[in-house]
Amino acid sequence: MVVKTLNARRIGHKAMLFRQLFDSETSTYTYLIADEGTKEAVLVDPVLDKIERDRQLLQELGLTLRYGVETHIHADHISATGRLRELTNCQGVVPENASAKCADRFLGDGEILRVGSVEIKAIATPGHTDSHNAYLVNNDRILTGDALFIRGCGRTDFQNGDAATLYDSVTQKLFALPEETLVYPGHDYRGHLVSTIAEEKQYNPRFVGKTKTSFIKLMNDLNLPNPKKIMEAVPANEKCGKI
Amino acid sequence: MVVKTLNARRIGHKAMLFRQLFDSETSTYTYLIADEGTKEAVLVDPVLDKIERDRQLLQELGLTLRYGVETHIHADHISATGRLRELTNCQGVVPENASAKCADRFLGDGEILRVGSVEIKAIATPGHTDSHNAYLVNNDRILTGDALFIRGCGRTDFQNGDAATLYDSVTQKLFALPEETLVYPGHDYRGHLVSTIAEEKQYNPRFVGKTKTSFIKLMNDLNLPNPKKIMEAVPANEKCGKI
Numbered sequence: 080m081v082v083k084t085l086n087a088r089r090i091g092h093k094a095m096l097f098r099q100l101f102d103s104e105t106s107t108y109t110y111l112i113a114d115e116g117t118k119e120a121v122l123v124d125p126v127l128d129k130i131e132r133d134r135q136l137l138q139e140l141g142l143t144l145r146y147g148v149e150t151h152i153h154a155d156h157i158s159a160t161g162r163l164r165e166l167t168n169c170q171g172v173v174p175e176n177a178s179a180k181c182a183d184r185f186l187g188d189g190e191i192l193r194v195g196s197v198e199i200k201a202i203a204t205p206g207h208t209d210s211h212n213a214y215l216v217n218n219d220r221i222l223t224g225d226a227l228f229i230r231g232c233g234r235t236d237f238q239n240g241d242a243a244t245l246y247d248s249v250t251q252k253l254f255a256l257p258e259e260t261l262v263y264p265g266h267d268y269r270g271h272l273v274s275t276i277a278e279e280k281q282y283n284p285r286f287v288g289k290t291k292t293s294f295i296k297l298m299n300d301l302n303l304p305n306p307k308k309i310m311e312a313v314p315a316n317e318k319c320g321k322i
Numbered sequence: 323m324v325v326k327t328l329n330a331r332r333i334g335h336k337a338m339l340f341r342q343l344f345d346s347e348t349s350t351y352t353y354l355i356a357d358e359g360t361k362e363a364v365l366v367d368p369v370l371d372k373i374e375r376d377r378q379l380l381q382e383l384g385l386t387l388r389y390g391v392e393t394h395i396h397a398d399h400i401s402a403t404g405r406l407r408e409l410t411n412c413q414g415v416v417p418e419n420a421s422a423k424c425a426d427r428f429l430g431d432g433e434i435l436r437v438g439s440v441e442i443k444a445i446a447t448p449g450h451t452d453s454h455n456a457y458l459v460n461n462d463r464i465l466t467g468d469a470l471f472i473r474g475c476g477r478t479d480f481q482n483g484d485a486a487t488l489y490d491s492v493t494q495k496l497f498a499l500p501e502e503t504l505v506y507p508g509h510d511y512r513g514h515l516v517s518t519i520a521e522e523k524q525y526n527p528r529f530v531g532k533t534k535t536s537f538i539k540l541m542n543d544l545n546l547p548n549p550k551k552i553m554e555a556v557p558a559n560e561k562c563g564k565i
Contacts, residue, residue: 098515098516099515099516100513100514100515101344101513101514101515102513103346103349103513106346109513129513132512132513132514136514139521139524139525140521269375270343270344270345270346270352270372270375271343271344271375271379272341272342272343272344272515273341273342278382278383281382282382
């Protein structure tokens with residue numbers, strides 16, 4: 080038996096369930112999105128280490144997983160999508176041109192993934208990696224992956240990352256969204272969960288007052304250590320999370 | 323200059339800003355709640371270690387802090403309310419009978435704290451500690467503090483905690499709320515952020531199928547180590563977070 084009343088947000092005639100989930104080891108946000116009527120669900124950026132938590136939640140909420148969706152090929156954690164495909168009938172969805180031939184579906188800029196009445200629109204936002212999608216959900220919230228963080232952004236120093244490209248993705252595509260659009264990032268390291276496009280345009284220190292040239296310099300000067308799991312995560316994620 | 327468009331949720335004619343914030347060291351959730359019109363704000367269970375993050379967010383959103391509100395006297399972290407009182411004109415608010423004489427205001431069961439048009443109703447829910455309030459916000463979401471967690475509950479083995487009392491608080495008061503009420507806990511250790519009363523009634527392993535007697539036995543058998551900071555946190559919080 081499943082719960083009858085979920086935390087739906089009614090948008091027009093659509094009832095959507097939206098849950099943000101956190102992996103504290105890698106500070107990764109996973110998003111569970113579902114149509115409350117059809118009970119079809121998507122997990123965006125699921126983490127292999129959290130697969131049992133997420134499967135239990137799907138089961139308790141009476142949801143059927145249709146898609147495991149990636150914003151990009153992750154370097155910090157192994158995706159749960161490969162294992163979820165084995166355990167359920169879900170499909171693996173990645174951005175167009177992502178180096179994951181194993182995927183079932185590739186989403187190009189502007190393409191829409193439908194889950195019941197929920198619309199998830201891919202917005203190509205490369206720069207952190209050479210292939211990266213943000214996902215606009217029902218036109219009122221955007222999952223920004225590692226393109227845009229709350230008062231930050233993803234690094235651009237591996238996986239063919241490119242600071243100039245990321246600058247254009249954020250300033251020309253994400254910042255062009257309506258100001259009230261909610262921003263749900265792929266990671267947060269300071270305990271923020273959500274922001275808005277308005278806030279990020281005004282207060283994101285990576286972009287406010289930065290020309291493309293000064294942003295490139297800022298990013299090139301970061302000198303960050305590699306993610307701990309990069310050597311295992313990237314090859315695994317290129318095989319849709321198979322290890 | 324502050325952002326013009328915040329993530330308001332319109333309830334009738336009320337526009338509320340609601341932000342959940344996380345302290346990863348102690349897995350504590352802090353809640354920022356504000357009236358978008360009057361720009362008055364409350365922080366519930368603010369963490370001293372995160373005071374700069376929270377002050378910056380208040381400033382960027384153009385909010386004036388009116389109250390630092392505690393669900394109870396915490397044992398795992400030091401409250402930011404004392405320091406916030408020094409830095410702003412906010413008042414410290416605690417549950418009735420909480421051992422914090424320094425507080426400006428004591429909220430008894432059913433009392434309402436108003437912040438602009440936002441209503442925050444205290445629901446006395448002792449048991450984790452002998453004085454504890456949950457807070458029902460605008461009648462559609464409840465901050466459950468350490469009474470009820472997502473698929474769990476607070477421990478009952480210190481600060482005059484009592485398992486029988488907690489059982490009654492949860493099953494008679496919190497589970498009596500409408501099923502669609504959103505549950506926002508004081509902590510989560512597995513990466514869940516929100517739940518509903520319906521879900522907790524059906525799936526919380528601490529309560530499902532448990533009589534009061536079996537719940538008491540379960541809680542008494544937990545044998546948990548003390549929180550790392552208990553020796554400094556409790557005395558500090560009894561002085562409203564002064565250290």
